Amino acid sequence: MKFIGVDLGGTTIKIGIVESGKLMASSKIIAQSSKSFVPRLDQIKHTVNQLLIDATMDKSELGGIGLAFPSIVDSKQKKIVTRYVKFVDADEIDLVEWANANWGIPLALENDARAALVGEWQYGAGRGQDDLVMITLGTGVGSAALIGGKILKGAHSLGGNVGGHMIINYEGDICNCGLRGCVESEASGWVLPSKFRNHPNIKNSLLAEVTTLNFKSIFELASQGDQVAIEIRDQCLKVWSVGVLNLVHAFDPELVIIGGGVMNSKDQIIPPIQKLLDQDSWLPQGVIRVVSAVHNEHAGILGAAYLAAQEG
Ligand SMILES: [Zn+2]
Numbered sequence: 461m462k463f464i465g466v467d468l469g470g471t472t473i474k475i476g477i478v479e480s481g482k483l484m485a486s487s488k489i490i491a492q493s494s495k496s497f498v499p500r501l502d503q504i505k506h507t508v509n510q511l512l513i514d515a516t517m518d519k520s521e522l523g524g525i526g527l528a529f530p531s532i533v534d535s536k537q538k539k540i541v542t543r544y545v546k547f548v549d550a551d552e553i554d555l556v557e558w559a560n561a562n563w564g565i566p567l568a569l570e571n572d573a574r575a576a577l578v579g580e581w582q583y584g585a586g587r588g589q590d591d592l593v594m595i596t597l598g599t600g601v602g603s604a605a606l607i608g609g610k611i612l613k614g615a616h617s618l619g620g621n622v623g624g625h626m627i628i629n630y631e632g633d634i635c636n637c638g639l640r641g642c643v644e645s646e647a648s649g650w651v652l653p654s655k656f657r658n659h660p661n662i663k664n665s666l667l668a669e670v671t672t673l674n675f676k677s678i679f680e681l682a683s684q685g686d687q688v689a690i691e692i693r694d695q696c697l698k699v700w701s702v703g704v705l706n707l708v709h710a711f712d713p714e715l716v717i718i719g720g721g722v723m724n725s726k727d728q729i730i731p732p733i734q735k736l737l738d739q740d741s742w743l744p745q746g747v748i749r750v751v752s753a754v755h756n757e758h759a760g761i762l763g764a765a766y767l768a769a770q771e772g
Contacts, residue, residue, distance in 0.1 A: 467760030526764030573602030
């Protein structure tokens, strides 16, 4: 049996067909996450159908579809709980009915960081572990926790999910969530241009020449010795390290898995986070290990497909 996994990010929507934890076919579309979700759903439908045609699969081979959504999700009721900045009208759509009408299959709905955690737990860096924390670093910052072999959800589906909006700087900038000094508003993809474009020394940096200030250019130039890029990179790493430390103190995992778009530069990211944990956590040095996601691109798809398989 094959399962569709859809990972809805702030920038791209990744769509895959998965069989026994293996990605059989995949594609991407532009998220346009600031706009209505309705046209995106139509595009997802067409992309899935095209993948089936290209891979000469029939929809009768499909056992379910899993959606990994960038918001707070009630996976039991299959409802999006909070209206947030991405795909704002998605909470009005009956996604169960959408899946049933298109392919006659059940739907699993889960928060995107939780789906990525499930993907890594079942098929990646967290295999065989019962206590995990995952943090995803990209356009935004997501988090999820697995405790005693169960995904933490809490009383209102919020459990473990708001690591990106933990307040780490009480007097920091206003975040897109309305709070001040969140991990996300201190260091994430969406905040880079507004926060660092006016860095006092930017004129002395090659960053002044890049059209879009993003983590790719910051990590590349930092590795080449650009001082402003190093300063911005280290500031972000400090924010993420403190964020991870807080998650470790909250959830006490065996392993912290870090995923997301920035992990192409994992050699610059993992060591400083591990170092801060070793220095500052309440546990002895080396007890908590920080690792990169194995399926950095596709953990969300694999996890969403796994959760869809549990629906049958
Ligand atoms: Zn926030």
